[in-house]
Amino acid sequence: MSTHCVIARRLAKNVIQYGCIICDGDLDAVGLRLIRWYNTPKRVEYLFSLGQLESLGVPGSENSGGIMATRKINPPCQHKICESENEMRPDIDFIDYYYIYESDGKWYYDNPDSVCKVPLLYSLYRLERLRNHPEELPKKYQSDRSDFPFRQENDRILLKYVFYEIPKIDPEFKSLLESKQINVDDVYKQLCEMDFPIAKMNNDLKQIFRYFYPHFVFKTDSDGDRIVKILHRKVSEPRLETIEWE
Structure with a gap:
């Protein structure tokens, strides 16, 4: 199709x-x-x-x-x-x-399957990189020549950011995770082993995921081949288009 x-x-x-x-x-x-x-x-x-x-x-x-x-x-x-x-x-x-x-x-x-907004130039660079170096992928994706492994990589990058980086800078979100008695290490590992982990998280952990505006913006370095920052916004904040985020 x-x-x-x-x-x-x-x-x-x-x-x-x-x-x-x-x-x-x-x-x-x-x-x-x-x-x-x-x-x-x-x-x-x-x-x-x-x-x-x-x-x-x-x-x-x-x-x-x-x-x-x-x-x-x-x-x-x-x-x-x-x-x-x-x-x-x-x-x-x-x-x-x-x-x-x-x-x-x-x-x-x-990607409509998740919420990652990624520079297209980086996407194409990374897609080619993973095809030339499949050893950088989880074993189950190493023979897949489609862009699916790249999309799954974006999801795993985002999961790591949500579970391990945001709690360091957002006490409210950290408290939310604790109130739901979520074992971050276990949940992160389980999701990363799945296909479509962000969609799975959105289905099973709605209260966690819907704390955020439904986009995460990946920012790259000046060469466009490395992610250096991820931008997010809480739904409790005034709505802005992603291009206005800093």
Whole structure:
């Protein structure tokens, strides 16, 4: 079955334009093409002028009809507008990938299975790294050439941050963990051994997970190949779009 994705861009502080690409939405296809061919304001403007798409190819290929060409949805379907990245409601179900071009001039990959918003350039770098060095992965993922092991790695990074780093800086969250009598070491280990650990945590530990705004933003170093910081926000704080977090 084809992988569906959403592409979006922030036009203004409270204006998000978004729409679907129906086919080949995974990191290896749409993700890579966005970085290679649609990674400047001018190219992004051109991309969104095409409307919603069946598939994405090289700029200008929408008129060629080739196998790898951009194909528009027929009849034409324009992009939609909403006020927040959390208000996007695509026209098709089962979206596997979200890509958003932010006001900082960077593409981000947002995984709907979890809540990780990750620079797309880092995502592609790390995906290639794990394929070339599968020994860095848990054994059960070492033969998997898809982007699934990378997505699971993001989840494990986030779990470690939630359970071990946030309690150091947030006494209220630490007290919440203690009040639920959660053995952090045991729960962390159990979740890390599962597929889709963030989704599992969201289902089984709702009160813990819903303490936070439903996004965690990964920040990388200047080379874009290493995570140096994770940003989060409590739901009790005034709502801000993730691009405004510090």
